[in-house]
Amino acid sequence: MSTLEKMQVLADSAQYDLCDYVSHSKSSQVNLPGIYHATGHNGCKIPLFKTLMTNKCKNDCKYCINQSRRNFTRLELSPEELSRAFLHYYNNGYVNGLFLSSGIGDTIDNTMEKTIETARILRKDYGYDDYIHLKIIPGASKDSIKRAMSLANRVSLNIEAATKDGLSEITSTKDYNKDILKRLDWMNDIAKKNPSFARSGHTTQLIVGANDETDLEILKRMESLYKKVDLRRSYFSAFSPVEGTEFENKESCNTDRTAKLYHADALLSDYKFDVKELVFDENDKLSLKED
Numbered sequence: 001m002s003t004l005e006k007m008q009v010l011a012d013s014a015q016y017d018l019c020d021y022v023s024h025s026k027s028s029q030v031n032l033p034g035i036y037h038a039t040g041h042n043g044c045k046i047p048l049f050k051t052l053m054t055n056k057c058k059n060d061c062k063y064c065i066n067q068s069r070r071n072f073t074r075l076e077l078s079p080e081e082l083s084r085a086f087l088h089y090y091n092n093g094y095v096n097g098l099f100l101s102s103g104i105g106d107t108i109d110n111t112m113e114k115t116i117e118t119a120r121i122l123r124k125d126y127g128y129d130d131y132i133h134l135k136i137i138p139g140a141s142k143d144s145i146k147r148a149m150s151l152a153n154r155v156s157l158n159i160e161a162a163t164k165d166g167l168s169e170i171t172s173t174k175d176y177n178k179d180i181l182k183r184l185d186w187m188n189d190i191a192k193k194n195p196s197f198a199r200s201g202h203t204t205q206l207i208v209g210a211n212d213e214t215d216l217e218i219l220k221r222m223e224s225l226y227k228k229v230d231l232r233r234s235y236f237s238a239f240s241p242v243e244g245t246e247f248e249n250k251e252s253c254n255t256d257r258t259a260k261l262y263h264a265d266a267l268l269s270d271y272k273f274d275v276k277e278l279v280f281d282e283n284d285k286l287s288l289k290e291d
Contacts, residue, residue, distance in 0.1 A: 003084075004033065007085060034049050048098065056076060066103045100133070108140055206235075210239040239253040240253070
């Protein structure tokens with residue numbers, strides 16, 4: 001299979017990953033695999049090369065297209081292969097930066113090493129000095145997180161759920177406190193001790209509607225992360241069922257709900273509101289009809 005064909009599959013496999021962008025100097029309307037239009041601070045769309053290192057994964061996340069129990073073609077790009085493909089896009093003006101995530105191939109450590117090596121090749125071997133966003137895998141070592149942050153403009157680690165119980169509804173292979181919250185603490189600690197690392201900060205994302213968590217639970221978690229680990233931003237991905245997963249017959253999340261969560265989250269992060277000041281209904285949900 002050609003690199004371009006691999007990129008098409010791996011880019012499609014990165015469907016749930018969301019991000020924004022911190023600068024803008026180019027624009028692209030090219031229809032090629034892996035081009036994702038992130039939203040800049042002024043609302044303009046910025047083309048990034050968004051892909052996975054591999055769609056192989058050891059985790060059993062019940063909503064995920066790449067989960068271990070799902071039967072489909074598994075592919076992987078080598079760090080050099082991915083670097084060359086990205087630079088072709090970048091040098092031709094198709095994209096402004098790289099947004100790199102990954103499933104877990106053999107081990108968390110080895111997968112993180114390949115992600116870091118891709119960024120190292122771009123920075124050190126090719127002299128690339130523009131935008132890189134790297135996903136930190138839950139359970140990654142502190143050393144690998146530090147090295148990733150030393151190479152990236154931004155890093156992120158997906159919490160996926162707002163609570164330990166909420167995470168247990170969607171996966172049995174991740175420990176909420178150890179693999180996720182502890183790693184976010186490490187990221188904050190590394191950033192404080194190394195101000196030049198990941199200057200655009202660290203972010204997170206959760207899947208809305210894949211479990212029974214309420215909007216109140218979600219926003220309480222976001223408020224806590226803004227205060228405790230200096231989180232830069234949160235992203236809310238509306239659950240959509242994928243054929244061949246345990247949740248294939250589960251109802252999709254109303255995107256109006258994620259829109260309301262974004263509005264409420266902005267009050268917490270940008271305007272320093274307290275969750276107690278927000279209005280919820282009797283089921284601890286935000287109103288979809290009223291602001």
